[in-house]
């Protein structure tokens with residue numbers, strides 16, 4: 001095993017959003033320096049980092065200069081071009097590696113990797129033309145979901161197809177981009193597992209959590225999920241196998257559908273800390289962000305023990321619609337933790353922050369987090 005990267009060293013983060021910000025908070029707490037590179041200025045990660053480099057991911061000279069001044073690279077945003085990662089990898093280790101990123105940033109590659117590895121996924125087809133689409137709809141049936149093959153998140157670049165007429169419109173909307181057609185899963189719920197794998201192959205997970213989405217964006221996470229122990233075991237074993245097969249060094253989230261017949265199907269992989277793991281900042285011995293740091297620096301992984309039942313509610317820009325939210329009203333709940341990402345502009349649908357509630361039970365935490373979020377829009 002290679003020698004660990006010790007406190008005092010500099011960790012580079014590709015991307016500069018809230019995930020990088022929370023990573024940087026964890027890293028600085030442990031005495032590391034953080035440099036971030038992204039095309040944006042005055043960013044959530046940059047506010048915390050020692051150094052914020054403002055450059056396009058395609059500016060490989062800048063990427064090389066960034067990489068030459070740090071000890072390891074990780075990322076908080078998986079849609080970084082592979083060439084960027086390769087340019088950085090000529091100077092320093094990139095963890096997780098470029099191969100993981102390459103698979104996870106492209107739905108078709110991801111689904112093909114999962115299906116070929118024997119992992120459970122909804123039936124899907126590769127779509128390159130409207131003829132492919134009608135053949136695939138004949139095979140998979142209605143409804144189905146058409147998604148762009150690359151660069152999609154939070155439901156962007158996808159549409160539900162209920163009829164042949166919808167198919168024509170959906171294909172036109174994609175503008176001829178390569179796509180994936182997926183069978184619609186009539187799920188009972190959506191769950192996820194955030195896990196980490198160390199440089200020595202050690203594995204740690206945060207259990208199974210329940211995720212509720214609104215308009216395709218994560219809204220509430222409840223931890224732990226109320227699922228039978230057999231589902232918990234199976235979801236964790238699938239997650240462990242995915243991380244091993246991909247040789248992940250770092251944190252990865254596996255998102256699942258749980259079908260009404262009790263079958264787990266993988267929806268998506270995220271090769272980084274995930275929104276459904278934000279509660280770990282307040283509720284667990286080691287947060288997902290500290291765990292990412294430990295993994296990419298080759299330190300032993302920390303305990304993932306959850307100290308209390310927890311619930312997390314996202315704060316989207318919509319909450320600012322009628323002016324500044326009522327922060328004191330949310331802070332009046334003593335077991336609520338407020339996280340804001342320092343984003344300069346509150347746009348509808350934009351993730352601006354989150355609340356975490358700790359309770360005596362998951363139900364209590366979920367009720368509290370909803371009440372606190374509701375209080376933000378009271379006078």
Ligand code: AMP
Pocket residue numbers: 122145152153154155156182183184185186187190213216267268
């Ligand atoms: P994605 O961006 O692929 O994670 O999709 C965002 C959300 O759309 C998911 O969390 C689901 O709520 C819904 N969704 C995506 N794919 C499917 C599917 N095949 N069947 C049913 N719902 C889906």
